[in-house]
Amino acid sequence: MSRTARLFQLMQALRSLPSPVTAQRLALETGVSDRTLYRDIDTLRGLGAVIDGAAGYGYTLIEDASLPPMAFDDEELEALVLGLREVQAVGDPALKEAATSALAKLRARVPEAQSRRLQHAVLTAHRFAPPPPPGIDARQLRRAAWDEVQVSFAYRDGQGQDTRRAVCPLAIVYFEASHCLLTWCLLRGDYRAFRLDRMRDLVVSDTSFRPRRAPMLRAFLEQIRGSADSRDNSNGLLPEPKQSR
Structure with a gap:
């Protein structure tokens, strides 16, 4: 790891870990000796970061010179916290x-008074029954959707039937009980939704469907809205699309 990357990692640890953070914990996070850690703290201070504390007492990041202050009103700040805590949930x-990392960066960028408000925000999000974990690497799946390349995976539907699917991944949507991948299914030749917790053995291909993801996603969402309208869905929410069989 380069020294620049290590200093960046140290700053992120100071932003995100509960303060004060001991030198031993910071050294563990960055993979260096205590002596090197002390030199890195001095380097960050020389670059303008205000870091309170000393060896034996722990360190607290007071002001992050690399991130200029940001101005949010109180409602905007509450909205940001609620959204990020919903993602955590x-x-x-x-x-x-x-x-979690974004919340730490946000705390470092707002004025001190708002940083305290952010830590004790009125709004929060909690799920007593969190969604089941995905059966595949969701980060890899998101990247494939952004890159607009086809993927394939093993899938077990609600009746326990196993199939292998090749799809164009369009978006991942959280419904009431699970995360679903909205797709164009090459097997069915139609739009289909697949629960991430029922997917296994994800394979990302090099077959591109660029630049069709955005219009295909709009068409699928319009199809879902049309289904909602036909059922006189008065609550204005999108219903969960029919899952693939």
Whole structure:
């Protein structure tokens, strides 16, 4: 790991770990000796970061010079916290980690008074029954959707039948009980939704369907809305699409 990357990792540890953080914990996070850690702290201070503490007492990041202050009003701040905590409640492991990291970065960028407000926000999100974990690497699946390449996976439907599917991945949507991948299914020649917890053995191909993801997703969502309208769905929410058999 380069020294620049290590310093960046140290800053992120100072942002995200409960303070004060001991030198031993920071050294463990960055994979260096205690002596090197002390030198890295001095380097960050020299670059403008305000870091309180000393060896034997732990360290607290007071001001992050690399991130300029951001201005949010109180309602915007509550909305940001609620959204990120919702991701922590229902996201896959990679997204939960990303939301925790984003909250730490947000705390470092807002003025001190708002940083305290952020830590004790009125709004929060909680799920007593969190969604089942995905059976595949959701981060890899998201990347395939962004790159607009076809994927294949083993799938077990609600009746216990096993199939192998090749699809164009369009979006991942959280419904009431699970995460679903919205797709164009090559086997069925139609739009289909697949629960991530029923997927296994994900394979990402190099077969591109660019630039059709956005229009295909719009068409699928319009199909879902049309189904909702035909059933006189008065609550205005999108119903869960029919899952593949």
